[in-house]
């Protein structure tokens with residue numbers, strides 16, 4: 049940023065390329081050289097013909113190209129005829145060829161040429177004439193053999209950038225006359241200029257040069273007035289010029305009164321700064337000096353005196369022994385002081401930073417002491433830094449006691465410090481109230497130390513503005529419920545690898561006060577037990593790192609009290625890492641409600657069969673990592689929702705089961721998705737079945753899955769048939785009688801065998817024909833005949849048989865004359881052979897012919913249905929419920945029995961009614 053144009057573009061990449069090519073040639077590895085193109089690549093008006101071993105400029109390119117790259121070829125000469133086809137060229141890159149002669153007419157055929165790169169050719173001193181190239185703005189003739197006897201740049205009125213480095217020039221005087229009026233950048237670096245003469249820059253008299261690159265120029269003498277012609281200079285680069293402090297001092301004297309703003313003095317092997325080195329710069333507007341990479345050991349008091357406007361001082365990579373009270377005197381505007389690896393003191397007796405060393409830097413905002421030998425920090429080390437906002441002490445060896453007390457930063461009480469970096473400073477402990485003075489602190493780095501303590505909370509007293517706290521990689525930090533009581537504005541809290549051997553199994557959770565927290569890192573702590581309420585109140589949490597712990601138990605369904613849903617309080621999570629926790633299951637609601645989650649990482653666990661729908665709330669998921677688990681199948685029931693918006697899926701190294709049910713859907717999805725699935729061809733390997741073992745899942749023959757569709761239909765059909773048959777058989781076995789019974793009724797009805805309708809109107813002589821065993825005659829006489837007097841008439845075989853008729857005829861006749869047939873069912877009846885043989889058969893015939901209502905069963909005993917069907921071929925189920933009447937054992941219920949019997953008798957016969 050500070051040297052915008054100082055470093056020519058070629059210097060940024062080409063040195064590496066040169067090295068690479070040199071390496072390739074010496075080792076003989078031809079593969080290192082960029083592959084040769086077959087033809088030029090023309091795109092958007094730019095033709096790239098580089099690296100083609102061309103001897104000539106190609107003639108068949110499109111005529112309206114504005115840019116042509118013929119670098120890295122074997123072109124010896126640019127003839128103007130060859131460029132004639134491309135009159136609109138604005139840029140021409142012919143670097144890295146063997147061009148020794150330029151055609152005078154080249155610029156005549158290229159009237160619009162603005163940029164010309166001729167770096168690394170063999171242009172020789174005599175023949176060069178660019179005077180026709182009036183529009184040239186940018187010219188690079190670095191690494192040629194120019195000696196500049198003539199006036200090659202005469203006429204280049206518009207030239208702004210000229211790189212003529214590495215041409216073995218002996219003088220900076222490129223011309224005798226003031227030609228190049230517009231020049232802003234002049235690169236004279238890597239030339240052999242020893243003496244800078246008073247008139248050398250005469251040719252720049254009328255231009256206003258801004259940047260002069262004098263890197264690696266072995267100046268020994270600077271004549272007085274040598275910079276007076278380029279007083280407009282803003283940036284002077286002297287990197288790598290080993291000129292020593294006296295010549296530097298002389299050069300600075302010559303810059304006195306100029307417009308110089310930035311001085312780059314890197315890698316100049318400067319060993320010390322004296323109180324007169326920069327005196328010449330006191331009446332300039334110099335705002336930055338870069339002294340990095342020198343060997344400064346001593347900085348004399350008053351070295352920077354007078355540099356009132358200096359804002360940035362970089363002295364990194366030096367070996368300064370001590371910063372004294374007066375070292376920085378005069379730097380009242382300094383805002384940035386970079387002392388990275390700048391202090392190198394091995395003497396403990398000799399503090400490398402004296403008390404009040406920074407007292408003159410009242411405007412300093414950024415102080416970087418990274419990796420410097422800071423030594424003991426006392427109560428006055430940082431006194432006077434009243435504007436300091438950013439203090440970087442990382443990787444320093446701070447103090448022998450390795451403790452931050454309430455005095456360590458007391459000297460910063462008056463500064464608005466916002467950021468303090470104490471990373472890797474071998475800290476062991478933080479005392480109570482250590483940061484009380486840093487009330488404006490927003491960012492505190494304490495990571496990579498050896499802190500071993502229980503955080504009671506008062507360590508962070510006064511840090512009410514703190515937003516970022518980095519505590520990861522410490523020895524053993526134990527948290528309590530009040531640890532973060534004083535830092536309620538925390539947004540980022542990093543505790544990875546610092547809580548090992550401690551526990552978070554406490555109520556209330558230490559994080560409860562942190563309602564603004566957005567990022568929480570608890571990874572690498574090997575913790576096992578947490579409460580469900582650990583993250584309660586963290587409604588703003590977006591990023592949660594829990595990887596490398598031991599939380600598997602929390603999500604087990606076998607866990608006592610059920611799975612612990614520790615994510616239920618953090619609905620706004622965007623990124624969640626749960627890798628390497630030993631999880632073998634995810635409970636149904638484990639990831640519920642995480643609608644905004646875009647990144648989920650569950651790799652290196654033991655997950656195998658995932659429950660359907662566990663990812664169903666993850667509509668926003670963009671990145672899913674499940675590699676190194678035990679997943680065998682990828683089914684749509686689990687994965688359809690999370691993969692809908694997915695951009696990256698990483699699921700390799702799982703023991704996939706290569707069968708149609710397990711991965712066919714996955715393969716179909718892979719085939720059609722735009723998401724990136726790295727290594728899908730190599731790392732997704734089948735484990736089962738044997739025929740696919742150790743083969744890529746992409747080799748799975750999905751055709752076989754499509755083929756099974758007809759077989760599937762067949763399978764369903766045949767299994768349904770078998771099932772139906774079984775059901776039918778069972779029904780027939782156990783309910784066959786019912787079917788048969790209704791069948792008979794139906795058949796007799798439809799074929800008109802019955803004349804029930806007609807009989808309905810017919811008047812009967814008896815209400816019921818009573819069938820009973822001989823032994824039950826007494827019961828009939830006592831219990832049933834009394835009913836005759838009132839409402840009905842029974843037909844009893846013994847009493848009412850027609851005299852003279854045979855017994856059989858009489859039975860048939862009597863039955864015909866009765867409306868109903870009444871069985872008095874007892875064991876006696878069932879055992880009576882006569883009863884079974886004829887009476888019952890005939891009765892049954894009547895039942896089927898008429899209707900089931902014509903039979904009444906009076907059960908005197910508890911008879912099993914099975915026995916009933918075996919002997920009477922009747923079942924209770926064949927009759928209406930009211931036609932089955934039980935004889936009650938209790939005397940008082942006899943009237944009710946009579947009532948039931950009368951109801952059964954009074955019913956109409958027609959069963960369909």
Ligand SMILES: *[C@@H]1O[C@H](CO)[C@@H](O)[C@H](O)[C@H]1NC(C)=O
Nearest residue numbers: 086087088090106108109110
């Ligand atoms: C130009 O001609 C060369 C052969 O002379 C051929 O290889 C190349 O493809 C041509 N390029 C274009 C852009 O037509």
Ligand SMILES: *[C@@H]1O[C@H](CO)[C@@H](O)[C@H](O)[C@H]1NC(C)=O
Nearest residue numbers: 322323324348349350351353
């Ligand atoms: C510079 O230092 C020398 C001794 O090294 C001293 O004599 C001289 O007075 C100092 N000059 C200033 C301006 O401090």
Ligand SMILES: *[C@@H]1O[C@H](CO)[C@@H](O)[C@H](O)[C@H]1NC(C)=O
Nearest residue numbers: 340362364365386387388416
């Ligand atoms: C400070 O110097 C170091 C080493 O040169 C460099 O890496 C770092 O970027 C510098 N820091 C700033 C803020 O310029």
Ligand SMILES: *[C@@H]1O[C@H](CO)[C@@H](O)[C@H](O)[C@H]1NC(C)=O
Nearest residue numbers: 453454455458479480481484
């Ligand atoms: C610093 O802490 C000590 C006890 O460790 C206490 O006596 C002293 O008052 C504290 N100083 C300040 C300025 O808070």
Ligand SMILES: *[C@@H]1O[C@H](CO)[C@@H](O)[C@H](O)[C@H]1NC(C)=O
Nearest residue numbers: 461462463464465487488489
């Ligand atoms: C802290 O910042 C506030 C504004 O955020 C400012 O008013 C206050 O002066 C600062 N404190 C110090 C010690 O500079």
Ligand SMILES: *[C@@H]1O[C@H](CO)[C@@H](O)[C@H](O)[C@H]1NC(C)=O
Nearest residue numbers: 618619620621641642643644
């Ligand atoms: C998710 O993000 C949207 C906006 O990106 C926000 O409105 C919503 O509150 C967030 N949280 C949930 C749970 O949807």
Ligand SMILES: *[C@@H]1O[C@H](CO)[C@@H](O)[C@H](O)[C@H]1NC(C)=O
Nearest residue numbers: 712715716717719720750751
């Ligand atoms: C993937 O797509 C190709 C071509 O579109 C097709 O031939 C192949 O069968 C498809 N594979 C699967 C698993 O759908």
